[in-house]
């Protein structure tokens with residue numbers, strides 16, 4: 001077993017509570033040393049995060065669809081004059097779907113990195129569960145839209161006609 005693997009197995013996976021705070025800090029600092037690159041400052045962290053969102057937008061059709069539908073939903077929530085609470089619910093629901101999409105993309109990448117183009121039952125379970133998480137968030141978003149957005153939208157449209 002390599003030095004790195006020994007260290008990881010002995011300390012990095014120990015529950016936080018088993019390590020004194022000073023030791024935990026030191027371990028975390030050392031573990032970051034294994035990253036290929038570490039963001040040197042806050043601006044770089046935001047830039048990398050933006051690159052992740054941009055990658056998902058360019059490569060994931062479902063993410064693009066959810067961005068467009070989410071923008072419409074948030075626009076309607078503000079345009080229809082929903083209460084502050086309802087606007088927050090719509091915004092958080094849209095964010096939940098987009099977050100799930102990003103995590104799904106991240107997990108798919110890690111699975112593909114691990115098993116490459118081989119079939120593995122655990123890879124299938126990981127990807128299916130990840131896709132299931134997106135599906136549940138999307139269903140919740142549809143229910144929130146039907147409950148909070150459709151009634152005032154319908155009222156507005158019926159006044160126009």
Ligand SMILES: Nc1ncnc2c1ncn2[C@@H]1O[C@H](COP(=O)(O)OP(=O)(O)OP(=O)(O)O)[C@@H](O)[C@H]1O
Nearest residue numbers: 062104108115117118119120121123124127128131
């Ligand atoms: N290495 C693998 N081993 C076993 N099953 C896999 C593997 N890769 C993909 N699958 C199966 O194929 C399905 C589709 O995988 P894929 O990587 O294309 O995700 P996807 O459907 O493109 O997801 P999304 O649309 O969110 O990008 C998975 O849900 C899983 O059931």
